[in-house]
Amino acid sequence: MNKRQMLMQGINLGRIITSALMIWKSLILWTGSESPVVVVLSGSMEPGFYRGDILFLHQPKQPAQTGDIIVFNTDGSGREVPIVHRIIKVHERAASASQLDILTKGDNNPRDDRTAGLYPKGLLWLNTGHIMGKVVGFLPHIGRVTIIMNDYPWLKYALIAALGAVVLTSKDG
Template sequence: MKDRLKYLDPYYYIDTLLLRLFGKPKSLDTKIMYWIFYLVYSLILAFIIFKLLGLILGTSLPLATVVSGSMEPSFYRGDIMVISSAKNLKSEIITIDENISTKNLSEFAKMEYKLNSYGNNEVKTIEINNQIIEIKDAIEKNNSVVVYKSNLTGRDIIHRVVLIINANDGKYVLTKGDNGETNYIIDQDCAISGNYIVNGCLNVYPINVENLMGKKILRIPYIGYLKLFLFRG
């Protein structure tokens, strides 16, 4: 039985190949060749696993690393999010009888703000069609956390859905980071003056659910810190 289990080890095959090609790694040159082959093989193996995981979970981004503190205290920098397709999102839903794909949030919604403990005017409620949604409920009710690519920064954003909007031209989401110190407005609440964005919004216009990269199904704490150290500092 033990002999059969070795075939489940993906490195068994590369070990066998290297022994046939170079023999046992005794000399420095042979050890270097072993390390080169191990490195290339590991990268290929990681790529294959990543792609297979994406196929299983139905998304092109099955794993995402939290790179900022915008979702604290729910998630922290270095956490890895396991992502699936953005189906069956959990959130309050409002239906609106208009097209909103190219509308600023202020054109069809009213926001109420309140000074929070960090001294920021944080969004408290959003009103659409005389329906008022409490933003804090998104956290308390554990609304879905989704990943989308910001059309302002080009970066992947991992934030919580605060509202789903059924509009004439599709289904959309509004999102926000949980951290009231750094993210106190709705991501799509863009104040525009001329050709410039004058506040800290992350995405002009509501996000069509078809453009979401996925939703979080599992959190793995801290193991993404190596990636942050190597690539972001």
Template sequence: MTWKSLMVLTNSTNPIVITLSGANGPAFNQRGDLLLLTNYHSEPVRVGDIVVFQVKGRDIPIIHRVIRLHEKSDGYIKFLTKHDVNQVDDRGLYAEGQLWLENKDIIGKVKGIFSNLNYRFYQLLNSSILLYKITFHFTSDDLFMNNYQHMKYINPHQIISLNSSSELYIDKFLSSFNIDSSLDRLQSIYLQNIQANTLSVLLNNCIHLPRLISLDIKSYHQLIDLCQTYLLIFNLPVLKYLKITSLEFKSSATLPFAMENQQLSMIEHLVIEHGVTFNDLAAIFT
């Protein structure tokens, strides 16, 4: 609620940003500086203002100073920026063919700097005592990129759950975000509208998650391979809760019954919301 209130008060989608390096200029010479941004229409950007902007093709926002304005006959204003210590302007940083920044590129202009609590706050964000439950429901490219950029700077050791249900962006997210042993505290994964190929890759990677105890998968528009999916899931070493929901399943083969020397699954709660044959069901419970 506090973050949303700040967004309303500052008219910025990112009212507070953290500098990730000490090379942004003399005003921001410490990694972890907190910058308060505003983006009021009544306070247009002027020459000398320090702005945070992000252009197409650049993952990380840039904090530089406005050095020139270009005003068109209809009153529309564009901006040119430069690093304080650079000899040349930022046109080499803009998108290909872009000569000026537009309003849509500006996240906000810097209105305040928190330099004393910045380092402690940065340390807190990366402290092992602070754990994150990541929930993403993407509805647009801009929202996806905005949230993904923030998530990239979270220590994976601090993530305890992942929740995503965006039909358009879930596969893009999982292809960009590494599911590996660095997520050593991840306990729960909930995914909705995942594609079959992405699910197979995910389940193969989940074998490296030492604390994954809950897995909830929903797929309404993809034909998932029943045999392959369950065989991969049964390899997860500590999984205790499993729920699979799908309108349709295909089966490349019949589920094999467990062998005597095969490691038993740790699953205690199993919820099946899809069609299944009696033989497959019997194999699942062996």
């Protein structure tokens, strides 16, 4: 393969990566959620969602309601992984109708998230700032690939290297 072909392969790889990033950023703008797609990593929401299901999120205009399934992240909890649970209680603060206190629980969990210790110490309620999005759809089991890649990081790097080698060594038509 000559230098020109290698350069073209590198440019094509850059186009693929750039296209994926543009699609991701467009989804963020369209849904209003910082992470419009997440993978369920635990069994806390079974039988509604299983480990490996891909969830699609949207930041709704109307306030959160009891029964909504949300994805939230609490800063300072020591967990960087978003949590998918159902809202079981919502309280409006008297001082401001836009301020909500929210309590969540996994459908498959015996206790609410505050009692179970999923909220950081001192946090009794979630607020709208903790919510990354409301679940609006899902694809079952497709996210298992992500779970396998996280459980076995060497496999992830081997796959990336193999795909890169295929792209760089393939011939243009």
